Amino acid sequence: MITIEQVSKTYGKKEALSPLSLTIPAGECVALCGGNGAGKSTLLKALTTIHAPTTGTIHLNGYAVEEATYKRQFTYMPDDLIFPSELTAEENITMMANMQGASVSRVEEVLDIVGLQEVKAQKVKTFSKGMHQRLAFAQSLLSDAPILILDEPTNGLDPYWVAEMQKVIMEEHAKGRTILFTTHLLPIVEKIADRLVFLREGQLFIDEPVAPLLEQYSSLDDYLFEQYKKERS
Numbered sequence: 695m696i697t698i699e700q701v702s703k704t705y706g707k708k709e710a711l712s713p714l715s716l717t718i719p720a721g722e723c724v725a726l727c728g729g730n731g732a733g734k735s736t737l738l739k740a741l742t743t744i745h746a747p748t749t750g751t752i753h754l755n756g757y758a759v760e761e762a763t764y765k766r767q768f769t770y771m772p773d774d775l776i777f778p779s780e781l782t783a784e785e786n787i788t789m790m791a792n793m794q795g796a797s798v799s800r801v802e803e804v805l806d807i808v809g810l811q812e813v814k815a816q817k818v819k820t821f822s823k824g825m826h827q828r829l830a831f832a833q834s835l836l837s838d839a840p841i842l843i844l845d846e847p848t849n850g851l852d853p854y855w856v857a858e859m860q861k862v863i864m865e866e867h868a869k870g871r872t873i874l875f876t877t878h879l880l881p882i883v884e885k886i887a888d889r890l891v892f893l894r895e896g897q898l899f900i901d902e903p904v905a906p907l908l909e910q911y912s913s914l915d916d917y918l919f920e921q922y923k924k925e926r927s
């Protein structure tokens with residue numbers, strides 16, 4: 695369970711996130727959407743302790759940020775992960791497995807899941823953007839922490855790997871993990887998310903379960919378009 699209470703973030707004079715409260719029950723898969731600069735990554739950075747929020751509190755499965763157990767509750771795929779480029783894919787993932795206390799056997803499993811087994815001996819500097827992205831996803835699968843936080847996991851992937859990554863996220867969801875991911879692609883939200891949370895200029899604009907919306911609208915695009923229209927009228 696993720697409990698966010700009145701969390702805000704100000705960078706200098708810029709309020710990237712206005713006070714926001716959100717509760718995500720255990721086992722829910724939530725898509726965090728919004729335009730460029732809406733505050734999605736800022737919220738994920740607060741959740742993952744990369745940036746301290748300016749105000750508010752966050753609990754993961756009841757643990758506060760200050761507690762050592764907080765960090766064991768989640769695994770995270772940032773949107774800007776930089777791997778040591780002179781190391782191979784396998785060396786990178788092994789190093790991260792050691793840091794996270796994951797088993798060595800898991801290294802080969804996650805490389806398999808993201809389709810990098812055959813190129814695991816290649817240095818990361820030879821990787822394409824999509825391969826790099828799959829490696830970042832692989833490291834987030836090393837630990838079986840109950841909460842999976844993914845920042846734009848399908849960014850830069852070709853259609854085959856977008857579909858594969860959706861399958862993996864759905865499998866993790868089926869195992870009962872709580873998932874919070876950001877995306878700009880609403881068809882992905884339609885396919886895999888239980889709930890759509892949409893930020894606009896640092897504020898909560900929409901927070902709705904996906905299935906009832908899809909009974910009412912032919913797509914989430916149509917739904918969002920209508921919300922914007924309503925606001926303007």
Ligand SMILES: Nc1ncnc2c1ncn2[C@@H]1O[C@H](COP(=O)(O)OP(=O)(O)OP(=O)(O)O)[C@@H](O)[C@H]1O
Nearest residue numbers: 705706708710728729730731732733734735736737
């Ligand atoms: N380290 C920082 N210092 C100053 N401003 C920042 C910093 N990080 C983000 N911002 C600003 O905060 C706002 C929210 O940024 P954030 O990265 O959270 O948006 P986002 O919704 O993830 O956008 P995108 O879809 O483009 O990734 C933006 O106006 C951005 O310029």
